[in-house]
Amino acid sequence: MGLDSEKFMNQINQQFHKYFTRGDFGFDKEGRPVVYFPFGNIDPKGEKLCRNLGQEKVHLWFQRGCTVYQSIYVIDMQGISQKHLWKPGLEVFSQIVSCLEQHAPESLYRLYIINAPTIFNVFYQIVKPVLDENTRKKIRVLGCDYKAALLEDIAPEQLPAFYGGLCFGSNGDNKCSHAISYGGPVPKELHFNDTVRPSKLTAVTVNRQSEILIPLEVETDLATISWYVKSLSQNDVGFGIYYSPNGNTDKIEDMEMIAPYFRLLTCFVPEYGSVQVNRKGKCEVPFKRMFYLSNEFNILDFMRLNNKYSYFLSKHLEYNFSVAVVGTPSERGEAE
Incomplete structure (x- = not known):
């Protein structure tokens, strides 16, 4: 983007x-x-x-x-x-x-x-x-x-x-x-002017005391994952990416945090960026009412949106994720 x-x-x-x-x-x-x-x-x-x-x-x-x-x-x-x-x-x-x-x-x-x-x-x-x-x-x-x-x-x-x-x-x-x-x-x-944004956005609601995992499939050894996330309400959201070496997504505590975790008010300025993954595999986009992102040589990355700690408020967001192939076929280890 x-x-x-x-x-x-x-x-x-x-x-x-x-x-x-x-x-x-x-x-x-x-x-x-x-x-x-x-x-x-x-x-x-x-x-x-x-x-x-x-x-x-x-x-x-x-x-x-x-x-x-x-x-x-x-x-x-x-x-x-x-x-x-x-x-x-x-x-x-x-x-x-x-x-x-x-x-x-x-x-x-x-x-x-x-x-x-x-x-x-x-x-x-x-x-x-x-x-x-x-x-x-x-x-x-x-x-x-x-x-x-x-x-x-x-x-x-x-x-x-x-x-x-x-x-x-x-x-x-x-x-x-x-x-x-x-x-x-x-x-x-x-001041931020939210005119540069993806044409297609997906809305998601994370109910109180719950969380959602959104998977992404990466089908090549060299790819870039880009993201855009904006809150539709004035509630904070945290961002980052985790790497799970064994593919287990049961516990965030057992995963490696690759990028720092920050809670942000994305209703004013959306969170956007990109990260390169070097191995094909399954990326799960974890949402948490906080966010996470990984640039490790990952087979399994994910972003998370977790609202478990909110007793009363649901979180409403819109997001876009895209996967772009980078490099030549030889650089990706593919036959030309």
């Missing part, structure tokens, strides 16, 4: 990095990288409606999720307003924190939350008891008097002048904007 082509991805990644408030700059006194999130400048609704939020999360998972090292994170709350309380936007950041805590709990050395408004301190005191004790010890919530605290971990020559250090960007830029994106409102022309 071309939605995950390199040209398309490069185009949207440039825009995403421009408006997503984040940047890596410098190191602490022990050599750990420091990551900045000027959260108060982000446009949460615009980012959610922008085209590649899901893909960016997947890229970050592959780049860092399995890497064992620690970082310092600085979240700047200056500029926080009512727009940041938009529920889908909050859920995205909740997923990011959850992913860090579940998959890379030791990657966080220290989390500084600076310029925190009074209301945030009230909120933090409510959620603090549910955080892991080890995580709580790493979090420091500070108001506008944060600069001395940052300098305890970060040398001034490694800290932007805007945050109390000695570093400047070009033309005396005290924010070092060449390395840290400070975001801003996302233009409406960059």
